[in-house]
Amino acid sequence: MGFRQFGTSEYADLRTQHNVMALVGNGFDIQVTRKYRTRFSPRYTAFYHYLHARDFDSTNVIVQQMAWLKDLGRNDWSDLEGAIASLLRPPSTVGTDLIYEATVAIQEAFSEYLELVAPPSLLAALGKESSTGSLAIRSMSDFVGDVTRSPNFEKFHFPAETSHYDLFNFMLVNLNYTPLLDDYMYRDPVQWQPRQFTRADRNFQFHPNPTSDPRGHGNADTGWSSYLRTEVVHPHGQQAIPRSLLFGIDAPDGFDPGTHPHRKLMKPYWAMTDIEYGHLFAGVELFIIFGCSLGVTDGWWWRRTLDQLRSQPDAEGPTSELIIYWWSPAEASVASADVISKFLVGAGVEPNDPIRCRVEDRIQVVVYTDLDPPVWLAT
Template sequence: MAFVGNGFDIQVANDYQMPIDTRYASFYYFLKLRSFDGKNLILQEMEKLQHQGRDNWSDIEGAIEELLRAEQVSAYDLRESLRNMQEQFSQFLELAVPSSLLTQLGLTSMNTKSAVSSLQEFLRDIDPEEYSSLEFPTRIDNFDVFNFLFVNFNYTSLLDDFVYLDQQQFDPLPRKTVDRNFTFKIDPGGAARDWGDIFSSYVTSEVVHPHGHQSIPRSLLFGVDTPENVRGNQDPALRLAKPFWAQNNIRYRHLFDDTELFIVFGCSLGKSDQWWWRHIAQALGSERTRADGKAKYTPELILYWFTGGDNTLGAEAVRDKFLEFADPSERDRLKQRIHVVLHGAGTARTWLNTSRTASFNP
């Protein structure tokens, strides 16, 4: 399971020199330029955050939760403010992510085989010390099926476009006599001094949008994580929770029981998405058995963290930040299951790397 946040969309906007990106601050200025309703409760909180220098989407969602907990405003009024902002956000996305950008990104992914290389060689990104403690490569064998499920927290189709296995870079039956369609490289960077070990296997991939999709404006979800104290099924506060509307427990909870490797990229690890982080943390500490009933494994996490600007955390601090969502008694034990990849604007990287693309004029 690969979780992808707004960091990916921002990366694409930067690599393609777009005049506007999908940062929270960009949306704020979009609203101000359009003279959006100054009485809107969410806009008022956004203005406070701007003065405080807090500029992540998780900050505004955290502010909504604080308003709710403090009972400063009603859940109904917050919902109305969010609903009124939803339409504006849809129009903002059309401006920030035009169809011409999607076309160019897709063409480049196709021509450079970026989607396939991301799936085949992402272990190249892990430095030798981290690689030596990673168990995932030791369990790989020929004929394995690599099923990549991308949980796209973004509302746009940029990630979907980039990782799509098109007809030019992927053939479901590329060989004459066997049905394998994928080769996985367990040590593409030579971290174990055993470069070139590849395994003949199969691949599938899928992208889901639990928080809605740009093409369906009314599906776009803003809100908080599930409130701690819910007063029955009709509690208005429950209607502000993203896991409630996305039906996380029904649609996604079971997937954590079958996942051997989690990857998190471009996420700020905000509390508004803690439903996901808690379930990853719970999975990391549990030994599982594969569907064949024989092979056993304990899930691991590869956590990408962008270093630049105010993001100066080291690998240990990033682990601690993630483990805030874990059971306190389990945190020390779970640290060994988390492998951090620190990367900046100039860092060589294989996973979801769009920097190899040519310049683009929208």
Template sequence: MAFVGNGFDIQVMHDYESPVDTTYTSFYHFLKLRSFDAGNPILQEMERLRDAGKEDWSDVEGVVGDLLAMKKVRPDDLADALREMQGEFSEFLSLAVPSTLLTRLGTNSMDNDLAIKSLANFLGDLEPEDYLRARFPSNVANFDIYNFVFINFNYTPLLDDFVYLDQKQFDPLPFKTVDRNFVFAGNPRGIEGASVRPGDTFSSYVMSEVIHPHGHQSIPRSLLFGIDEPLKKGGNEDRAMRLAKPFWAQNERRYEHLFEDTELFIAFGCSLGKSDRWWWRRIAEALGQERERPNGGDRYQAEMIIYWYNGGPQHLTAPEVRKRFLEAAGMIDRSDIEEFIHVVLHDPLVERYWLNTSQER
């Protein structure tokens, strides 16, 4: 399961020199230019956060919970304020992500096999010590199926466009006598002393799908803003619950089963904020759990790779990223699962396979 946040969209817009990005500060300026209701409490909080130098969407969603907890705004008024934002945000996304950008991104992915390279070679992003500590590489073998399920927290189709397995870079039956269609690189960095020999690849199968749990740009009324699921629920009419994204997305019914048989979780472009705690907690609960592949296959312990961008204002070390994740999951006391969390620190100068949209790649 791969979780992708706004950092991916911002990366695309930087790589393609877009005049507008999808940061909430850009959205704030968009609202001001359109003379949006100055009395909207969410806009007022956005202005305060902007002045404080905050840059993550999770900060904006976090203040929704704060306004509710401190009873500064009635729940119904807060819901109305979020609904007003929903319509404006749809208009903003249409400006920020034109069809020309999608065409350029998709063409680049197709012509340079960027989706396939990302899916096949991502283990090469791990530092040697993390790679040697990881259990996942030792479990790969010929004839495996690599089923990538992308949880796209973004409302735009940029990720969908980039990872789509088109007819040029992917053939479901590329060989005359066998049905394999994917070659997975088990040790692309050539690390010595590993369970997989340097350069070894595995004849396999690949599948992928992209899920938009918080709505899609093409359906404006589907866009979800709000808070995480409240820890204590006051019945079916709990107003806090009805401001929660997991409630409207029906996370438990739709997605909870996915955590039960996932061997590797990957987070990219995510700020690891508390507004998505439902997801982070499910990952944390799964990490280190020993499970068996279907049909009596190999046993495994679920692991995680977190990609953290250190090219911005928040420079963190790998231990600090692990701590931030556990805090976001509400499980800061679970230091015992840190060994199952691998961190890739990156910036524009660091070579990377996973979701690399650079046109020079």
């Protein structure tokens, strides 16, 4: 059991199906708000200032953690969730129930704040840019060109596995609460049609080597007449439903959801990730991580991605590969090896663990800057 398997009853000339799981974090929302110079940022520090301006309850333990981290210059939501986890360890005496009540207390305020971060005007502007520039379709058709930046590109097998009449089946896991990614990736009539031809039912063209890199498969003129399908999921909640917004910690594999004392604070507990998404990983041919800090509080996703990378291919599943997009404030200031180490730590593995030798050839790291953005999720 895994991804739905399509056949010729849905796509007349289907050759094979490529399942792509893209995990998108807060970095995308930050990128969008920075591009449009919006007043409100999706960073938790900005949300803290919003709460402070509203005279929100300063005794709320989550608000107190925000203030403490802000003073330390820590800006990532994973930092805040890590601080929540630290409250559960000695010498802290803060109980699970008190922390949970604190998260519930700020849900409504956070939903209201997100309406300021992603108002209709921003969604309209972003949607228009995606539509007129075919940004969503180009993200999915030309992203291989980004991977040529990776020092490991020669070992990237995915493009060579593609051809005419293939289905590119994208599942976008939006780890954010806003609909900015959903808006960006919407296949509107300007940039895409379910059926582009009178007789042939293809609706997409995939480019395995859009930059004509000599190490690649084909060249810039190579385009596969193929099929496209997309789906967006929000495992951590959506801004329009305040009580769905999940703040919290990771859950250990195999935890007992009926008795674990910290289950009310575990995102995988509320999102039921084992049931809703766990079965999908075995069918993923390509993982893409974008805009994520790779912190341990989203370790459930990183561990399962890593499990697929280290698994041996068999008749029931593909050889999985991973692309990690990593924003850098300056060119060449981040080494690919360091990004891989961060991913491994987030997955609960030491950077020098022997498993690294088994998986690093399957990991491509795309380091980019604002001055040299990638095609994938470009704004």
